[in-house]
Amino acid sequence: MSGVFYLIPLSLGLGAVGLGLFLWSLRAGQYEDLDGAAERILFEGDDIPPHHPLPPGSTPQSRA
DSSP states (O other): OTTHHHHHHHHHHHHHHHHHHHHHHHHTTTTSOHHHHHHHHHHTTTTSOOOOOOOTTOOHHHHO
């Protein structure tokens, strides 16, 4: 039963830390553009051509 006297303040302290980190992330603007981040991960880099390895014995200058 004496463990409860330690666990309750510990859980309240961890909850306060979590709430503080959440409020800090709100003020830092982490949740401003949720749709943009979701689309950016899907479409970023589409204009970069896929990497094809060079055949043995060729140089990058002879590839073009």
